[in-house]
Structures are given as C-alpha cells and as structure tokens.
Amino acid sequence: MFEKILIANRGEIALRVHRACRELGIKTVAVHSTADAEAMHVRLADEAVCIGPPSATDSYLNVANIISAAEITHADAIHPGYGFLSENAKFAEIVRDHRIGWIGPSPEHIRMMGDKVQAKKTAAEIGLPLVPGSDGAVGSVEEAIEVANEIGYPVLVKAASGGGGRGMKVIPDAASLAGLMAQAKSEAKAAFGDDTVYIEKYLGNPRHIEFQVFGDNFGNAVHLGERDCSLQRRHQKVLEEAPSPALNTKQREEMGETVRQAIAKLGYQGAGTIEFLYEDGQFYFIEMNTRLQVEHPVTEQITGIDLVREQIRVAAGLPLSVSQADIRFEGHAIECRINAEDPVTFAPSPGQVTDYHAPGGLHVRVDSALYDNYRIPPYYDSLIAKLIVYGSTRNECLARLHRALEEYVINGPKTTIPLHQRLIEDPEFIDGDYSIKWLENWLAAKAGA
CATH class of the missing domain: 3.40.50.20 (Rossmann fold)
Structure with a gap:
C-alpha cells in the first residue's frame, strides 16, 4: 500500500x-x-x-x-x-x-477512450450498443451527406476530442449540413486543437444514463449500477440520482452485465464510467470517462462501497475488495450540484462566504471544501458543494432532500440552492418523468412566466 x-x-x-x-x-x-x-x-x-x-x-x-x-x-x-x-x-x-x-487507468486506456472516434470503435468491439452513425471521422461534406442520408435526419455532428457540448451541432436537414458542420469543426479546433468530427443519429428525447465500472490487475471486473444524469443545462449535469427512475430491475441487470463483460474484455484497471443515451428501451453508447466522476457519491450511497478507496487499492496492486455477487443495490440517492452562480442567470458569483452551515441528520452527506469566511476564487469551476441525500425509497429521499436544502446556508456569493429547491418541487421531476431536454425547457418556461 x-x-x-x-x-x-x-x-x-x-x-x-x-x-x-x-x-x-x-x-x-x-x-x-x-x-x-x-x-x-x-x-x-x-x-x-x-x-x-x-x-x-x-x-x-x-x-x-x-x-x-x-x-x-x-x-x-x-x-x-x-x-x-x-x-x-x-x-x-x-x-x-x-x-x-498513478491512481487511475493505464495511459493506453485513457488515450483510447479520450478520442471519441476510437472509443466508439472500441465500444463496438467489446459488445456495447452504439448510436447509428459514421464508422469514424468524416473528412468532407460529401462523406457527411452520404452518412446522413443513410441513417436519416436529424443527425448530430460531434467533435472527436473534448466535450461539454463544444464542437457539437444538430443538423436538421441536408441544406444546413455544410454550414453547421463547418461551425462544429471551427469550434472543435478552437477548443481542443483538433477539428476532427464524426456523425451520429440525433435522438429526439433520450435520458442520459451511465454505469459505474471497476477493474483490477487480476482480471476482475464489476459494475456498481447506474446513475441517471439527465438533468442537464448546456450539456452540464445539474442533479444526478441512483438508481434511474426509468429502468426496471431486468433492464438494470442486463445492461449492468453487458458493461461488466465489456470492461473485462478491455482489461481495464481502476474506476470508469460508461455513458449511454437511453430512449424507447434501448441503450446507445456515447463515451467512457476514465476517471472518478463528480457524481460518484450516489453510487457509494446505494452500494456502501468507497470508490476512492477502491481506486487506491487497485492502483497499489491489490484486487477489488468485492465481487459482482457481493454488490447489493439498496435504497435511493440524489446529488445536487451546488454552484457559486446566480440561480436565475447562471452568472458566476465568486467571493467571500459570510455564513456557512451545512445540513445534517440521518443519511445527509455534504462534499464541500467551504467554511466560514472562505473566499471562493474566480479562477476555477463554480462547483462549491455537493449535497447527497439517501433514502430507503425515492419518495423518502426526496422528502429528506427537501429538508436538507432548507437547512443549507451559504451566504455571501449567490448559489444554485434556490434552483434545486424549485426543481425538486416540480411534479414531473417528482414522478421521475424527465429527459436530457427537460431542464432547459423547464428553465425557459420559468423565465417566460
């Protein structure tokens, strides 16, 4: 060790x-x-x-x-x-x-999955379902038109490097393909130094569901269930929960075993996340993150497994502390990302924290480095805290989350706590009836009201 x-x-x-x-x-x-x-x-x-x-x-x-x-x-x-x-x-x-x-996967796996074109090829080889699209990068408008005609409009042009929505354009029809593809390539070049793009079928109203996976140096591989990360604004996650309200036990077990076998075939070591779009009962691979995720605590809450501890153990040459048969999924967990931002305009709001009080009580966890009089610097990402709440059922989890958000005090900078308070009271969210487009539509409706 x-x-x-x-x-x-x-x-x-x-x-x-x-x-x-x-x-x-x-x-x-x-x-x-x-x-x-x-x-x-x-x-x-x-x-x-x-x-x-x-x-x-x-x-x-x-x-x-x-x-x-x-x-x-x-x-x-x-x-x-x-x-x-x-x-x-x-x-x-x-x-x-x-x-x-190095407490992470091998450089080879990081490089393989960091290039989205290569990641898509690898995913197909290890048995993961793909969104219909180009076999690899598309180099010309003519090639793009041929692919788009084959899979049908609308299509999505995506940068092979990077993420966060940069270098990504929805192409509604053939007439707009050349112009929007040029914009995507230009954005990708500016953001990532690489203008390589590829094409996928554009899914109309999917959910974003990801599976936590782990492998060690002894050929062992496990999955730790899924997280629903569909509540997004500008391709940035806002709230995550586990398990997903959209899946039943059979779907969860089948897809979980698929990703477990895939990660075993890959010979992957360490923590990883395989991300999918999910629509009409079908999963479509989009990418694999070769690191710990921001939202890892919800998986820890429903499995009781310390993911960072497992990362350290695996990197030190020890086997995973659990087998797939040992893992139990119990209860429900939700994570709210608290950002130092105006909850309406989302403008950054750095500055001094004049009062700080974290919520507590049974099954309430706060991952934050804030304290009284701490000054939030303006130079970095605006994420300042994660509120993670667990309940034996989703309804119990929601009730506890409602109470915890009421208790949470961060004075000085503006934060997104009020946004989460409004969000979790919406009937559609309470019913678990949302997709990756839901939050932006909800925000637009609130702004117009």
Whole structure:
C-alpha cells in the first residue's frame, strides 16, 4: 500500500481524496495555487506545496511543477481527482516514467477512450450498443451527406476530442449540413486543437444514463449500477440520482452485465464510467470517462462501497475488495450540484462566504471544501458543494432532500440552492418523468412566466 499520496487537484474532490487516504492510514500532500493557499484540503493535508499562480494553466495543469512537488515530498503516488489532468494520458505516462504510482487507468486506456472516434470503435468491439452513425471521422461534406442520408435526419455532428457540448451541432436537414458542420469543426479546433468530427443519429428525447465500472490487475471486473444524469443545462449535469427512475430491475441487470463483460474484455484497471443515451428501451453508447466522476457519491450511497478507496487499492496492486455477487443495490440517492452562480442567470458569483452551515441528520452527506469566511476564487469551476441525500425509497429521499436544502446556508456569493429547491418541487421531476431536454425547457418556461 502507498505511504504518501499527492492529490493533484483542488476543492471538494481534493478533500474527498484526502479523507479516503486518512482512513487508509496514508499521508497526503496538497498542491495548490497561490489563490488556494487557505483552502481546506491545504489546511488538512500532512504537507502542502504551492505549484504556481492562480491560473490553472500555471498551477493545476503545470505538469513539471506537480512532478517536482511529488519528488521533493517523496510522494509514492498521485491521485488526479476529476478534471484538470485526470484524463491526460501524457501526464499519466510522465508520472509512471518518474516511478510514481498513478491512481487511475493505464495511459493506453485513457488515450483510447479520450478520442471519441476510437472509443466508439472500441465500444463496438467489446459488445456495447452504439448510436447509428459514421464508422469514424468524416473528412468532407460529401462523406457527411452520404452518412446522413443513410441513417436519416436529424443527425448530430460531434467533435472527436473534448466535450461539454463544444464542437457539437444538430443538423436538421441536408441544406444546413455544410454550414453547421463547418461551425462544429471551427469550434472543435478552437477548443481542443483538433477539428476532427464524426456523425451520429440525433435522438429526439433520450435520458442520459451511465454505469459505474471497476477493474483490477487480476482480471476482475464489476459494475456498481447506474446513475441517471439527465438533468442537464448546456450539456452540464445539474442533479444526478441512483438508481434511474426509468429502468426496471431486468433492464438494470442486463445492461449492468453487458458493461461488466465489456470492461473485462478491455482489461481495464481502476474506476470508469460508461455513458449511454437511453430512449424507447434501448441503450446507445456515447463515451467512457476514465476517471472518478463528480457524481460518484450516489453510487457509494446505494452500494456502501468507497470508490476512492477502491481506486487506491487497485492502483497499489491489490484486487477489488468485492465481487459482482457481493454488490447489493439498496435504497435511493440524489446529488445536487451546488454552484457559486446566480440561480436565475447562471452568472458566476465568486467571493467571500459570510455564513456557512451545512445540513445534517440521518443519511445527509455534504462534499464541500467551504467554511466560514472562505473566499471562493474566480479562477476555477463554480462547483462549491455537493449535497447527497439517501433514502430507503425515492419518495423518502426526496422528502429528506427537501429538508436538507432548507437547512443549507451559504451566504455571501449567490448559489444554485434556490434552483434545486424549485426543481425538486416540480411534479414531473417528482414522478421521475424527465429527459436530457427537460431542464432547459423547464428553465425557459420559468423565465417566460
């Protein structure tokens, strides 16, 4: 087992990893920018190293400084959290080249699944269902027209690299294909330095459902059920729940076994998430994330399995602590992402937290690095807390979530707590009747009311 782990991240996920390390008896090293000198993970870690100025490019993405911090503190492993360098295959290779443990999947798997065209080919090879579309990248408008005519309009042009909705355009008909495809390629080039695009059938009103998977170095592979991540704004997740209200036990078991077998065929090690669009009883692979997800706590709540602990164990060369037969899915969990944003306009709202009180009580969990008088910096993602609530049923979970949101106090910056309070009172959400388009339509209706 590792003796000291450097946490190459910040905010709530850095604190989450620190806590898992402490419970395993492992010392931690916090790296931080000058803007995060007073951050909670920096205060709690055994050692802390400043790796640069506020800009993420000069600090949390500064590979040389992170490696130097690991070497001077004699850290024997690095945990990248999520975001930043967590899915950077080159960084993973550099870590390994310096004989430092890498707490994540192999660079080969990161690279394979980071290229969406290659990921789609791999998914087909390991038995995952695909959205109809091009076999790979489309290089010309003529080729795109041929694919679109074959699968039928509307189609979706997507960037092969990156995510977050950049380089993605819905093509309603042949007349608009050339112009929108050019826009998608231009956006992809600007955002990711790669203008490669591919084409998929556009699904009208799907849900976004993902399966948590895990593999080790001994050929063992498990799935830990699904999460419903359909509540999204501009392709960014807002609220997640597990299990999905849309699936029955048979669907869950069948698709779970499909992804488990796929991950075993891949020889994958560590935590991963296989994401699907789900419509009319059918699953369609969209991508695989080769890291820990923001929404991992809802899976932990319904399985009782510490995913970060499993990541560390697998990276240290130990087998998974559970087999598929050991895993039980019990109850229901919902996670609300709390952002430092105006709940109406979604404009960022950094600044000093003048009052902070986290909700508590039975089955209420808050993953956050906030505290009284902490100043939220303006340089990073606006996610400041995750409220995770568990109940024996979805209705019990919703009632507890309603109470917890009422208790949650974050004064100073504006936050999205009021948005979640309104959202969970909507009858369609209460019924679990929503898709990936539902939230944006709901927001538009509220704005027009």
